[in-house]
Amino acid sequence: MSGEDTARAGSFFQRDRLWHPPAYTRDYKTSVARSPRLALISAANTLSEMTGPVFGHDMLGPADDDLLTNFAKPGEMAIGQRIIVYGRVLDETGRGVPDCLIEVWQANAGGRYRHGKETYDAPLDPNFGGCGRMITGPDGSYRFRTVKPGPYPWPNRVNDWRPAHIHFSLFGHAFAQRLITQMYFEGDPLIALCPIVNTIPSSEAVDTLVAALDMANTQPMDARAYKFDIVLRGRRATRFENRGEGS
Amino acid sequence: MAQKLDLLKESPSQTAGPYVHIGCTPNFSGISGVYPEDLGSALVNDKTKGERITVRGQVFDGTGTPLKDALIEIWQADATGLYPSRNETRGKADPNFTGWGRSPGDMETGEFVFETVKPGRVPFADGRAQAPHITFWVVARGINVGLHTRMYFEDEADANAEDPLLARIEHQVRVPTLIAQKTGTGEYRFDIRLQGEGETIFFDI
Numbered sequence: 001m002s003g004e005d006t007a008r009a010g011s012f013f014q015r016d017r018l019w020h021p022p023a024y025t026r027d028y029k030t031s032v033a034r035s036p037r038l039a040l041i042s043a044a045n046t047l048s049e050m051t052g053p054v055f056g057h058d059m060l061g062p063a064d065d066d067l068l069t070n071f072a073k074p075g076e077m078a079i080g081q082r083i084i085v086y087g088r089v090l091d092e093t094g095r096g097v098p099d100c101l102i103e104v105w106q107a108n109a110g111g112r113y114r115h116g117k118e119t120y121d122a123p124l125d126p127n128f129g130g131c132g133r134m135i136t137g138p139d140g141s142y143r144f145r146t147v148k149p150g151p152y153p154w155p156n157r158v159n160d161w162r163p164a165h166i167h168f169s170l171f172g173h174a175f176a177q178r179l180i181t182q183m184y185f186e187g188d189p190l191i192a193l194c195p196i197v198n199t200i201p202s203s204e205a206v207d208t209l210v211a212a213l214d215m216a217n218t219q220p221m222d223a224r225a226y227k228f229d230i231v232l233r234g235r236r237a238t239r240f241e242n243r244g245e246g247s
Numbered sequence: 248m249a250q251k252l253d254l255l256k257e258s259p260s261q262t263a264g265p266y267v268h269i270g271c272t273p274n275f276s277g278i279s280g281v282y283p284e285d286l287g288s289a290l291v292n293d294k295t296k297g298e299r300i301t302v303r304g305q306v307f308d309g310t311g312t313p314l315k316d317a318l319i320e321i322w323q324a325d326a327t328g329l330y331p332s333r334n335e336t337r338g339k340a341d342p343n344f345t346g347w348g349r350s351p352g353d354m355e356t357g358e359f360v361f362e363t364v365k366p367g368r369v370p371f372a373d374g375r376a377q378a379p380h381i382t383f384w385v386v387a388r389g390i391n392v393g394l395h396t397r398m399y400f401e402d403e404a405d406a407n408a409e410d411p412l413l414a415r416i417e418h419q420v421r422v423p424t425l426i427a428q429k430t431g432t433g434e435y436r437f438d439i440r441l442q443g444e445g446e447t448i449f450f451d452i
């Protein structure tokens with residue numbers, strides 16, 4: 001156990017449910033029948049929420065963080081605008097979260113997913129699978145290479161289009177920190193029109209999911225860089241926490 | 248004006264969408280060759296200590312239709328009540344037990360299956376023993392923030408009766424939604440209802 005974990009081993013800050021989307025969001029139609037109607041039961045964290053699975057760096061393959069090549073035939077690459085997405089996973093106190101497993105998935109450059117239930121007839125890219133994963137470094141940093149995903153139409157209202165986005169799944173150090181979210185791209189006019197984006201109540205919160213174009217980290221003549229930091233729940237220091245024996 | 252607290256806000260959740268299996272269980276969704284196996288597909292191996300159990304169930308929407316595009320994860324203690332986690336300070340959990348499982352559900356029925364061990368008892372915040380339980384986390388298209396719930400065991404009635412978390416649930420009539428039915432030796436069924444009659448208790452933890 002690291003020193004940081006020992007110092008901050010308390011319960012997690014309460015999740016701000018007014019910042020997250022509510023369960024029932026009328027304009028994102030699938031949520032209507034899939035949203036609990038009764039109140040969530042609030043309970044203090046127990047060890048069941050304050051612990052979480054451990055993923056070792058040794059489980060990663062060399063191309064897990066390179067969506068350009070991890071599904072491609074030898075010597076070939078996915079088609080599309082090459083980008084590098086990088087950033088840090090932080091907790092709400094601003095500390096980097098090391099050893100955090102990040103899984104990403106996305107459509108190809110034409111907006112098509114490699115999936116049996118996909119109905120959009122944009123072409124599949126034979127060299128693009130659409131998944132990648134990484135584990136954050138000691139300061140919470142991560143990076144991966146991919147193609148910029150295309151926007152795509154989806155069945156909601158008759159003419160809804162998702163803005164270009166990459167899905168992120170994150171494990172912190174505790175199951176209470178488990179999070180799935182999406183990353184959007186700076187300047188995309190579809191962001192403001194999207195019923196899924198707009199499940200988030202405030203534009204201030206939406207802005208935290210929009211990655212910034214970063215010319216300073218762009219690889220000249222190669223790949224543009226987008227910076228995307230992600231914040232997981234923070235936890236209390238235990239020093240003054242009132243806890244019973246055995247916990 | 249007071250001083251600023253300098254706290255960041257948690258990144259807002261967004262739905263896992265219809266293609267969560269591409270990212271989390273790519274082999275299941277037909278994308279092979281990227282990862283050797285899907286993470287979370289096995290909690291136990293042949294050396295794992297404890298009573299082997301199988302947990303099955305489905306997730307139903309408010310119309311009673313089973314979800315076929317959900318991703319279900321579980322997290323639980325080992326047979327002695329220790330978590331295989333870096334935040335576990337009470338001892339070392341069984342090295343042959345991961346504690347964490349992930350299921351995309353069956354393509355046709357949406358049924359999830361976890362082969363695991365019955366968890367031991369874990370202390371509540373005040374030190375009292377909780378009844379054996381498994382934490383569930385459900386995400387899918389149409390679920391805007393992942394849903395946390397817990398599964399308890401029908402055949403642990405005494406432990407359930409003294410469980411500190413179950414005891415504080417105001418509408419005790421809902422507690423059975425958290426209790427898996429025993430359907431055979433070492434076999435349990437735990438269905439999750441997102442909405443409507445018998446809506447499962449979900450926790451804000």
Ligand SMILES: [Fe+2]
Nearest residue numbers: 107165167264
């Ligand atoms: Fe998507």
